[in-house]
Amino acid sequence: MKIDATNQLMDEDEIDGYQKIDRYNSGKIQRIASHYSDILSEMGEDPSREGLLKTPERVAKALQFLTHGYDMKPDEILRSAMFKEDYSQMVVVKDIEVYSMCEHHMLPFFGKAHIAYIPNGHIVGLSKIPRVVDAFSRRLQVQERLTNEIRDCIHNTLDPAGVAVVIECRHLCMSMRGAQKQNSVTTTSAFTGEFVNEKTRAEFLRLITANLS
Structure with a gap:
């Protein structure tokens, strides 16, 4: 140190x-x-x-x-490992751990993010996608905005043919206080480009719910 x-x-x-x-x-x-x-x-x-x-x-x-995400620059994280590559099929990184803090009560919410993009001339090092999730989640957040920020960062930086983001989280502000519903899960999603197409979006949803092991 x-x-x-x-x-x-x-x-x-x-x-x-x-x-x-x-x-x-x-x-x-x-x-x-x-x-x-x-x-x-x-x-x-x-x-x-x-x-x-x-x-x-x-x-x-x-x-x-x-809250160390305020000191991170997600677009620079992606640009640090962008590579030209002739690959135009879906790239999916699923089950990315998410830990964040609700900005309304400053209590944690946590779960998983599933992210896909369709390259349009460039791919990115796979570890960078979870790091982008951390950069935005390690701030005071609401899940809806977190979902959009991840989508927009990948879309604006990589300029892919499409981006898909689905986040599933449990919120302690719902389970420890307020409604006190311990088993509720909140799911949010955001899509751009090819993922607006129902067929492409359905393929993504099938891949993130499939057990390929």
Whole structure:
């Protein structure tokens, strides 16, 4: 680990052409932590007791990690591994883990994303698609916007013949509070280009629901 000029802790290595995001800004950590000490007191807790002494700092670091997508540039992630290739069939990456934070209650929602694109002269390294999901999901989000942002980033950067995104998530703001429905799953979808065609979209949906193992 090293400390840079902005007082951020970061790993020495770079991953796939851009900096790894395990880093903490000490100034922000201190400011966020000070607020959480007050919050603990307002909840009726004693922030000076042993079990809570480091909780504000831990929460501050957790929040920085859970929202590190603000420091990432999804289009640059894709451009770092774009290759010219004469391939024009569907490319599907399914069951991508999604972890995000609902912007309404700041509670987690999590699940899976299934993404496909049809190349139009360029393909992209397969690991970049999950990284784009992380770049947008590691922010305060709503699932509907998250779905559209992933679709638009891939569409605008790769200029493919079509993009398809389906996300399925469980929301703790529905299961822990509010409606308190533990088994509900929210599904959102977004399509461009060839995937607007019913036949192409049906092929994509068949592939993401098929067990090919």
